[in-house]
Amino acid sequence: MRLVAEGLSAKRGEDLIFQDISFEIGSGEALVVKGPNGSGKSTLLRVLAGLLPAHAGTAKFLAAAQPAGQIGEAAHYLGHRNAMKRELTVEENLSFWKSFFGDFVGGAGVPVMKAVEAVGLGGIAHLPFGYLSAGQQRRMAMAKLLVAWRPVWILDEPTAALDAAAETMFAGLVTSHLARGGIAIAATHQPLGLEGVTELRMTGFAGVMEDVW
Numbered sequence: 434m435r436l437v438a439e440g441l442s443a444k445r446g447e448d449l450i451f452q453d454i455s456f457e458i459g460s461g462e463a464l465v466v467k468g469p470n471g472s473g474k475s476t477l478l479r480v481l482a483g484l485l486p487a488h489a490g491t492a493k494f495l496a497a498a499q500p501a502g503q504i505g506e507a508a509h510y511l512g513h514r515n516a517m518k519r520e521l522t523v524e525e526n527l528s529f530w531k532s533f534f535g536d537f538v539g540g541a542g543v544p545v546m547k548a549v550e551a552v553g554l555g556g557i558a559h560l561p562f563g564y565l566s567a568g569q570q571r572r573m574a575m576a577k578l579l580v581a582w583r584p585v586w587i588l589d590e591p592t593a594a595l596d597a598a599a600e601t602m603f604a605g606l607v608t609s610h611l612a613r614g615g616i617a618i619a620a621t622h623q624p625l626g627l628e629g630v631t632e633l634r635m636t637g638f639a640g641v642m643e644d645v646w
């Protein structure tokens with residue numbers, strides 16, 4: 434199983450945000466995307482997840498005995514927002530996502546209550562999501578990654594609003610995911626505590642019209 438990006442570039446409006454990004458990562462590997470504010474990290478992740486079109490280049494998910502596919506179909510995308518309904522309980526939210534996503538070929542998600550325990554919040558799944566603290570909400574958004582199997586995790590600032598213990602917990606989740614043969618791509622300013630990751634440094638062309646450079 435591999436992700437292969439070749440010559441990717443993306444625009445926002447008329448502005449070219451980045452150009453000619455290529456990388457390849459395989460099963461059990463992680464790519465950490467670094468760079469200053471506005472350098473295009475979130476834009477790159479959104480292109481990889483299929484939420485924005487690439488201006489040029491390709492990004493493919495390749496697995497044995499399957500035709501090359503879009504990465505988004507094989508991926509969980511955890512963006513800046515948690516994508517949970519405040520009025521529904523944690524359990525209701527996670528049950529919704531579990532049935533909505535279903536499992537991608539080759540793996541199975543864990544039961545909702547196990548996912549809640551895995552993020553260290555067993556005992557509060559009956560509460561409306563909106564009652565939780567910012568850090569607890571982020572942890573519950575991470576539980577979403579566990580309830581349905583997706584080989585690829587695309588994570589945008591996953592540990593923002595988390596305390597040190599939660600950062601360690603999250604590094605453990607990603608390490609387990611990689612050990613299961615998964616792939617992770619994370620944009621972050623904070624160290625994730627993962628070993629053996631490939632780093633992609635964005636420099637960014639934000640605000641520069643294409644014909645200027």
Ligand SMILES: Nc1ncnc2c1ncn2[C@@H]1O[C@H](COP(=O)(O)OP(=O)(O)OP(=O)(O)O)[C@@H](O)[C@H]1O
Pocket residue numbers: 445446448450468469470471472473474475476477639640
């Ligand atoms: N809808 C849009 N229209 C025009 N420009 C945009 C749009 N969305 C983002 N941009 C610009 O694209 C550039 C890259 O933004 P992006 O969010 O990808 O950066 P980032 O590296 O993730 O930043 P941060 O570290 O602050 O999260 C920024 O200059 C931003 O202003």
